[in-house]
Amino acid sequence: MHSSPHHRDLYTVEQVRALDRRAIDDLGITGFELMNRAATAAFAALCRHWPEARRIVVFCGPGNNGGDGYLLASLAHGAGMAVEVIELSDAPRGDAALARDTWQRSEGTSRHWQHDAPLPQADVYVDALYGTGLNRAPEASAANLIQRINASAVPVLALDVPSGLNADTGECPGVAVRADLTVSFIAAKRGLYTGQAATKVGGLQIDTLGLPEILWQGMPTDATLLEAMHLPPRARDAHKGDCGHVLAVGGDRGTAGAIRLCGEAALRSGAGLVSIATRNENLIALNSARPELMAHGVHGPQELQPLLDRADVLAVGPGLGQGAWGHALWLTALDSGKPMVLDADGLNLLAREPHRFDGHVVLTPHPGEAARLLGTTIAQVQTDRFAAARALAQRYGAVAVLKGSGSLVAHPDGRLDVCIWGNPGMATGGMGDLLTGVIAALLAQGCSAWDAARMGVGLHARAGDLAAHHGERGLLASDLLEPLRALGNGFAHD
Numbered sequence: 001m002h003s004s005p006h007h008r009d010l011y012t013v014e015q016v017r018a019l020d021r022r023a024i025d026d027l028g029i030t031g032f033e034l035m036n037r038a039a040t041a042a043f044a045a046l047c048r049h050w051p052e053a054r055r056i057v058v059f060c061g062p063g064n065n066g067g068d069g070y071l072l073a074s075l076a077h078g079a080g081m082a083v084e085v086i087e088l089s090d091a092p093r094g095d096a097a098l099a100r101d102t103w104q105r106s107e108g109t110s111r112h113w114q115h116d117a118p119l120p121q122a123d124v125y126v127d128a129l130y131g132t133g134l135n136r137a138p139e140a141s142a143a144n145l146i147q148r149i150n151a152s153a154v155p156v157l158a159l160d161v162p163s164g165l166n167a168d169t170g171e172c173p174g175v176a177v178r179a180d181l182t183v184s185f186i187a188a189k190r191g192l193y194t195g196q197a198a199t200k201v202g203g204l205q206i207d208t209l210g211l212p213e214i215l216w217q218g219m220p221t222d223a224t225l226l227e228a229m230h231l232p233p234r235a236r237d238a239h240k241g242d243c244g245h246v247l248a249v250g251g252d253r254g255t256a257g258a259i260r261l262c263g264e265a266a267l268r269s270g271a272g273l274v275s276i277a278t279r280n281e282n283l284i285a286l287n288s289a290r291p292e293l294m295a296h297g298v299h300g301p302q303e304l305q306p307l308l309d310r311a312d313v314l315a316v317g318p319g320l321g322q323g324a325w326g327h328a329l330w331l332t333a334l335d336s337g338k339p340m341v342l343d344a345d346g347l348n349l350l351a352r353e354p355h356r357f358d359g360h361v362v363l364t365p366h367p368g369e370a371a372r373l374l375g376t377t378i379a380q381v382q383t384d385r386f387a388a389a390r391a392l393a394q395r396y397g398a399v400a401v402l403k404g405s406g407s408l409v410a411h412p413d414g415r416l417d418v419c420i421w422g423n424p425g426m427a428t429g430g431m432g433d434l435l436t437g438v439i440a441a442l443l444a445q446g447c448s449a450w451d452a453a454r455m456g457v458g459l460h461a462r463a464g465d466l467a468a469h470h471g472e473r474g475l476l477a478s479d480l481l482e483p484l485r486a487l488g489n490g491f492a493h494d
């Protein structure tokens with residue numbers, strides 16, 4: 001639930017700090033007052049979410065996040081709950097120290113966390129250890145406490161950010177609290193939506209602390225949540241030539257399945273015609289599996305060229321391999337200058353032979369392919385997925401989709417959208433081949449690379465979520481084909 005009119009806007013931690021400063025300096029609201037509002041909002045969320053809660057334990061860290069915790073503890077105490085505060089040994093400073101005084105004045109007691117001590121029972125744990133100030137992995141004592149919290153069966157409300165999650169990047173440098181509900185203050189921090197966030201955040205509510213609309217005016221944002229997107233309805237008198245012709249290039253020996261899934265996804269996403277350029281050996285299997293795919297055996301560039309000439313859009317890479325055959329086709333496809341989607345070995349070849357595009361090209365790497373394209377490691381990519389996605393787009397002059405939980409779509413000009421749909425059932429072979437086909441079909445129907453990539457990522461994730469109604473575990477890529485068709489023209493916000 002977002003209470004802000006800017007509910008699609010995502011911010012870096014730096015930008016949220018600037019918003020805080022603006023509220024304090026320009027609107028004259030004190031930091032302590034903001035802390036009070038944060039605690040009030042979080043306590044209201046606690047009561048809504050766990051109406052039966054009578055006993056709570058609040059874990060307070062040394063910074064302002066801990067300050068929010070002390071004030072929440074006072075509110076809960078005032079409301080008649082049994083409240084216990086457990087704090088880390090570092091003494092709070094500034095507003096957090098004032099908040100601690102408030103708690104002590106309300107006759108509250110707190111005790112320091114003792115390594116490996118058993119945690120008191122409670123109806124709800126409140127995590128106020130670290131917020132946006134986390135700048136490294138939680139150290140031994142805090143890490144031990146976080147592990148204890150996660151091992152307990154008590155539900156957890158996280159204040160602002162689950163402690164241990166980097167609110168800027170979605171990475172956890174060490175252990176992090178696994179929350180059931182996170183109430184985040186003032187603005188949506190981008191790190192709550194990608195990377196490891198999905199395993200830590202639980203339900204997410206953004207509370208703008210009653211700050212007025214003008215606070216956000218003119219303030220830069222970093223990214224946007226992917227929301228509703230729709231293709232215009234198909235004209236009643238459309239014919240197949242109006243809907244674009246996709247040529248999918250790939251399917252080396254033994255990998256016919258990849259190119260078939262890509263082609264079928266393009267068909268199910270509305271491409272008028274889909275041709276496949278593949279190994280001769282795959283033709284019988286492809287034709288009998290899906291007669292609507294126009295499969296052609298190609299030995300090399302000469303046979304590929306006439307197919308390229310007839311296509312509007314290319315999907316290059318699924319099952320392509322990086323051998324002489326795949327490499328020759330890849331080079332010919334790139335030379336055509338057609339709008340295209342590059343995936344899988346299409347990307348691995350690009351990492352070997354970098355090329356800058358200047359047109360309607362979409363790259364769809366998973367973190368491993370992204371690491372090769374950027375000459376870095378997977379860990380480095382995941383440490384800051386936002387930076388990695390933008391670096392890919394800028395380096396290659398193409399729209400870049402960085403796949404994985406919370407897929408990112410980056411434009412070379414710096415725009416970036418985050419997709420929060422999809423599910424772990426989609427971590428299986430063939431899912432990427434589908435995405436390539438979906439995006440190619442959208443390009444073929446006239447979308448720009450930016451729109452096709454964003455809408456393709458959204459359709460693919462929503463189709464995955466629909467298909468997962470029958471179970472996440474055991475989900476097959478081909479299970480998404482019918483839902484892709486059912487989604488038809490697009491998707492709306494949840």
Ligand SMILES: NC(=O)C1=CN([C@@H]2O[C@H](COP(=O)(O)OP(=O)(O)OC[C@H]3O[C@@H](n4cnc5c(N)ncnc54)[C@H](O)[C@@H]3O)[C@@H](O)[C@H]2O)[C@@H](O)CC1
Nearest residue numbers: 020034035063064065130131132133134135136137138160
């Ligand atoms: N002043 C404001 O603008 C507001 C701040 N608020 C709260 O304040 C939080 C930010 O407060 P702070 O900037 O004080 O930061 P935090 O409270 O997130 O934590 C910073 C403290 O933890 C220490 N620390 C950071 N990483 C550590 C690690 N890995 N191991 C051990 N110690 C570590 C830092 O040295 C510092 O003492 C927000 O997340 C939010 O909860 C809210 O009260 C709303 C208003």
Ligand SMILES: [K+]
Nearest residue numbers: 127130161163
């Ligand atoms: K927290």
